[in-house]
Structure formats: C-alpha cells, structure tokens
Amino acid sequence: MTTLHITALTAPLGATVHGLSPAQQPAPETAHALRKALDTHLLLLLKGMSVSPSQLVTFAASFGEPASHGIVVGLAGHNCITDIRKEPEHWQNYGGTWHSDLSFQTHPPVAAVLQAKELPTTGGDTLWSNQYLAYEGLPQHLRERVDVLSAEHTSNIAFGGMAHDAVSTVHPLAPVHPRTGRRYLYVNPVSIVRLLANGDEVNDGAELLAHLIAHATQTQLLYRHSWSVGDVLVWDNRSTLHMAMNDYPGQRRVMHRVVVIDSANTRAPAPG
Numbered sequence: 170m171t172t173l174h175i176t177a178l179t180a181p182l183g184a185t186v187h188g189l190s191p192a193q194q195p196a197p198e199t200a201h202a203l204r205k206a207l208d209t210h211l212l213l214l215l216k217g218m219s220v221s222p223s224q225l226v227t228f229a230a231s232f233g234e235p236a237s238h239g240i241v242v243g244l245a246g247h248n249c250i251t252d253i254r255k256e257p258e259h260w261q262n263y264g265g266t267w268h269s270d271l272s273f274q275t276h277p278p279v280a281a282v283l284q285a286k287e288l289p290t291t292g293g294d295t296l297w298s299n300q301y302l303a304y305e306g307l308p309q310h311l312r313e314r315v316d317v318l319s320a321e322h323t324s325n326i327a328f329g330g331m332a333h334d335a336v337s338t339v340h341p342l343a344p345v346h347p348r349t350g351r352r353y354l355y356v357n358p359v360s361i362v363r364l365l366a367n368g369d370e371v372n373d374g375a376e377l378l379a380h381l382i383a384h385a386t387q388t389q390l391l392y393r394h395s396w397s398v399g400d401v402l403v404w405d406n407r408s409t410l411h412m413a414m415n416d417y418p419g420q421r422r423v424m425h426r427v428v429v430i431d432s433a434n435t436r437a438p439a440p441g
C-alpha cells in the first residue's frame with residue numbers, strides 16, 4: 170500500500186496528495202484512504218501528472234463507478250470521459266456558472282475527476298465552494314427552514330438545447346451526506362426550477378433560492394485553482410459547487426472529466 174502524504178490547502182476546502190500518480194491503479198487500501206481524504210477535504214489535488222484517458226478512468230474508479238454523462242457524448246473510445254473543450258472561436262464555456270454535476274439525476278455522481286489537458290496562457294481557473302460551511306453558516310431560522318424543504322432539478326436549463334428527453338428529480342435542499350453524517354446546502358443554479366414544501370411550490374421560493382445561492386458562493390467559502398497541464402482534481406460532487414472561469418477569449422482550453430456514481434466501495438458506515 171502507498172502511504173499517502175496529504176497536506177491541506179490554505180482554503181476552506183482542498184488538500185494536495187503527494188507521492189501518488191493517477192497513472193497507477195491505487196491498491197484497495199490506498200483507494201480507501203483517498204476516499205476518506207475526500208470526505209475530510211472535499212477536494213483533492215494531484216499536481217502535474219502524465220495520465221492517459223484509460224488511466225484517468227481507472228483512477229476515477231477509486232472513488233466510485235465511472236459513468237457516462239447521459240446527455241453529452243463522451244470522448245471517442247472513452248465514453249466515461251467528457252471532453253470539456255473551449256475553442257478560440259467559442260464564446261461560451263462549459264460549466265461557467267456555479268453548479269454541481271448532473272444534480273437532475275435521481276442518483277447524481279458522488280464525485281468527479283478533472284484533468285487539465287490544454288490551457289490558455291492565462292485564465293481558465295476553476296472555483297469550488299464548500300457547501301457544509303454554507304449550510305453551517307446560515308442563521309438558525311434559515312437552517313430550520315431549508316432542513317424541511319426540497320428542490321426540483323431538471324436537465325432542461327443546462328442541456329435544453331440538446332436533443333434529449335428532460336430528466337427531472339426532487340432532492341432535499343439540505344441533505345445529510347451519507348458518508349460524513351453532515352448536512353450540506355444542495356443548491357444548483359443551473360438545474361433547480363422550484364423549491365417545494367411537502368410537494369407544494371414554496372411561494373417565496375425564487376427569492377429564497379437566489380438568497381441561498383448568493384450565500385453558498387461567498388468568497389470565504391471558496392478555493393480557486395489555477396491549473397497547470399496534467400493537474401488532476403477530484404471533488405465530492407455533493408458537498409461542493411464549482412464553476413469554470415470564462416476569461417480567456419480567443420484561446421483553447423481542454424479538460425477531461427470522469428464522474429463516478431455510488432457503488433459498494435464508496436459507501437461508508439452509517440454515521441453515529
């Protein structure tokens with residue numbers, strides 16, 4: 170077993186993993202330690218690695234079962250890899266608004282692994298926000314309110330322009346994370362269409378949601394990553410939000426992302 174050397178970032182989330190290459194499949198004990206580290210730090214950084222697409226998928230399997238996107242077609246020969254690409258002539262980027270990945274699914278990915286393949290000369294950072302701290306930082310009356318509300322998520326906001334049947338589901342607004350037993354705020358500006366109380370739409374839902382999103386993305390909750398080619402970042406896709414900056418007009422940026430869904434090796438004992 171590789172002994173992991175993990176140092177926390179000076180940020181509200183994130184840690185660097187030293188001495189481990191995603192090019193080698195971690196032993197089961199190492200994968201277990203990585204998953205525990207992800208529970209603690211929410212975001213793991215492995216600096217400047219040379220990793221092939223197949224190796225990236227194998228590494229991602231340490232955190233769950235690699236899954237295809239379901240709407241966006243995967244990289245040729247690697248359906249589990251989403252090729253996140255902005256070409257010099259593109260104006261919009263992928264993931265340029267705060268979000269978590271695929272929250273409109275009944276069982277959204279539990280984690281995601283992202284590798285920088287090609288970067289602009291400047292810009293193209295990614296930001297993450299700690300949603301445990303967002304929940305814990307709410308005033309008590311709002312915590313009590315969000316504890317009993319849910320939200321309807323749909324694929325139509327982000328992916329409505331692509332030919333597919335809309336996928337919708339309802340999730341609690343402040344779920345308990347099954348691995349840590351901690352509540353987190355589960356807002357997603359690009360998928361939530363309404364807030365619900367016992368199945369009925371909340372009258373002031375739009376105002377409350379806007380307030381929660383602003384609260385969830387405050388500067389003091391964020392880590393901002395300035396990429397180097399080869400960097401691999403893994404995030405807990407439940408207790409974090411993320412957003413890719415779109416500040417490099419006329420340049421190319423290419424990332425490979427693998428999302429993983431829950432499987433036996435990602436479940437933790439019930440809290441308590």
Ligand code: SIN
Nearest residue numbers: 253263264295413424
């Ligand atoms: C994503 O939204 O998952 C991709 C983020 C990025 O390209 O930095």
